[in-house]
Amino acid sequence: MKPLSFFLALCLAFAACKQSSSNGHKMAKIARDTAISDTNSFSTLFFDSTSLETWLAGRSMPDTAKALFRNFYNQRNYQYAWFDSTGIAEQAGHFWNLQQNYLAYSGDSSIFNPYLQRWADSVNSYGPKAIPDSARLLVEWGLTGQFFRYANKAYMGDRRLNARDLEWFIPRKRVDLLSMLDTLVRVKGKDIDRYEPVNKQYGLLREQLKRYYEIERQGAWDPLVAKKKKLVTGDTGMVILQVKKRLALTGDLPLADSSNLFTPELEAAVKHFQFRYGLKEDGVIGGATLREMSTPIRQRIHQILVNMERIRWVPAEPSGNFLLVNIPEFRLHVIENGKQAFSMNVVVGTSQNNTVIFTGKLKYVVFSPYWNVPPGILKKEILPAIRRNPNYLERHDMEWFGNGQVRQRPGPKNSLGLVKFLFPNNYNIYLHDTPSKSLFNESKRAFSHGCIRVEEPLKLAEWILSGENSWTTDNIIAAMYAGKERFVNVKKDIPVFIGYFTAWVDQQGNLNFRDDLYGHDKKMAAKMFRSATP
Structure with missing residues (x-):
């Protein structure tokens, strides 16, 4: 295995700088908690503070980045956060799964770390003792830095996006990365969703996003083409069968129906769809309803991701x-x-x-x-x-x-x-x-x-x-x-x-x-996705 790359060091520095600047002042130093010892800590593994200083001295990162590391380990008295006597600790696996889920649903690979990924693969194959003592410290520090990068990106918002340029004048929230990491380690990663510093709406949208990824995996859908301007109860045709399949995938039609007849059950499903889209709830398929049903699934995925990004900006x-x-x-x-x-x-x-x-x-x-x-x-x-x-x-x-x-x-x-x-x-x-x-x-x-x-x-x-x-x-x-x-x-x-x-x-x-009334989604999508078509 190769040591942590210079690229990783730069990314750690970037994350730490953002933590410092988001608070508007130089990061305060946290005193070392010498009350923590191998008799009262969750792990008997400690390392010498000089080893961290030596490692930090060899990294090209600003003082604020190094202070972030020092503060985290000072408040732990240089106890390992990610290892215990059995090898890689439970919370490391929980964090890695949390990060992998973020990479999967967000499509954001900017924080992917190949060095740590190779060790994670080894642990998955050979168990918690797969990481030898000779690599333990580098993996320990690497995981700490990786957490800061992940939390900075996942919970503090995409820093490529200038909220004021996007006409969002609600101040971005502040996230205490040290407190969050300390909580994750303390609870050993269990029920970590309860500690995520995001509005609960974020998690709700994330679950819906997974559902829409699955719809896309199944083949998504093509635009609907109706021979009549309006389709109502009693009408028949292949487009009605297509609508039924679509509304079953989105959950508007509770029971699957393979007939091409516009039934009262389909009318109720159309009304539910119209309610979710802020349309007139008349149960008629045509005009705006047909256009919304024909919107590409990839566009809906982008729309969900754009709004998840906004939610990271609010309390x-x-x-x-x-x-x-x-x-x-x-x-x-x-x-x-x-x-x-x-x-x-x-x-x-x-x-x-x-x-x-x-x-x-x-x-x-x-x-x-x-x-x-x-x-x-x-x-x-x-x-x-x-x-x-x-x-x-x-x-x-x-x-x-x-x-x-x-x-x-x-x-x-x-x-x-x-x-x-x-x-x-x-x-x-x-x-x-x-x-x-x-x-x-x-x-x-x-x-x-x-x-x-x-x-x-x-x-x-x-x-x-x-x-x-x-x-x-x-x-x-x-x-x-x-x-x-x-x-x-x-x-x-x-x-x-x-x-x-x-x-x-x-x-x-x-x-x-809902419709992108003022074009704010379009502006964000252009920055977030290389080939967005909002």
Whole structure:
């Protein structure tokens, strides 16, 4: 066997640099824990700290990378992490399987380590004592460095992707690699999924990804071609048989059916498919439904991988109460103590007026609000309308105020409706009511200038102000219709997440897909895959 390659050393340095820079400061030194000895440790195997220093001295890596190694072994008093008296330890196998699963489902071979792979093959063939004492230290350090590389890639996000370039303004999360590795060793790799520092949605998508890989392995599918524009219950034809096979593979059709008749069972399956794709649930195959059914399976695999990458950027498990708007889904989710309390339809920005992806904190509920017309809308829409019709402002219940600004007075004509919900941000985006209720009946609801219109503003206001005795339902309704603007401070700590997920698994276990409304998937896929066709 050859010693660790220079390439591996560079990769270890890269991982360590990222760990240091992600925390925004030089890595603090962890003192050596001399209380650990062969009488109270899981292993009686220790090595001399000078041997690690000698090895590190021969590696071309920055000081931050070397500090990552020192800190891990200092807190172990230089006890082996991956070996015990029986040979290679249990947790090493669990970690290797975890990494192999990542390589398999992600298609990312950048962290593949041929040196360690040869030793892993030897252990699989000859057992835990296959690694001789002469190679034990190099494999020990190699596995530690490999874990840092793996965790940095799998849990901290693809560093080739600049979140700001991709218009994602939610800060990337930070992952404590040392703590994670210490946990893996301490529990000997058992139930490691419970310790993965990712949102649980990541694991749910990963399982669906495996399913779609299996569908692809079976031959995937070709585009569906129907002789009629719409296929309904009672129709027959080969395309109906193809649809049945497809919906059986995706789990929409519970029982396989080899007939070419459009049955009531197939109609129910089509409705389930339409629900998962955010389409009109009419049970009819045609138009958008047929197009979605014909989407290549490789494209769906890329879509899942893109969204798994996004999920690595968000908190593992947001605690407490919060609001989540998923732009491609056109839905607002109200989360209470980690579980969904309710959700509602929303209207988001058009493809020309994107709703920005970011996070904020709810601060005010504003009843009977004024609408201060943004400068862009004033210049492009309001001023030209005034030139065409001098009575435009009065007809729309608007008025001049301040230094050449225009606002719309509170009332039923107000574009913000009867209430708005403010979480101060640099993008001038907030949640609000709307007088244009009919838009909520549309399946694709991208009509706004960037702000988010909510379908049930009263229900949302009741939830936000619940627990405050002065804000009963009657008082909230009275304030909404008062015709006088009133700001109410939100006393609770309620974060607001504006996200962009085109693939996710819902509470019922259904894999959902949505259109790439703003082209964000396309940008990410171009960076993640060499031959992506989103």
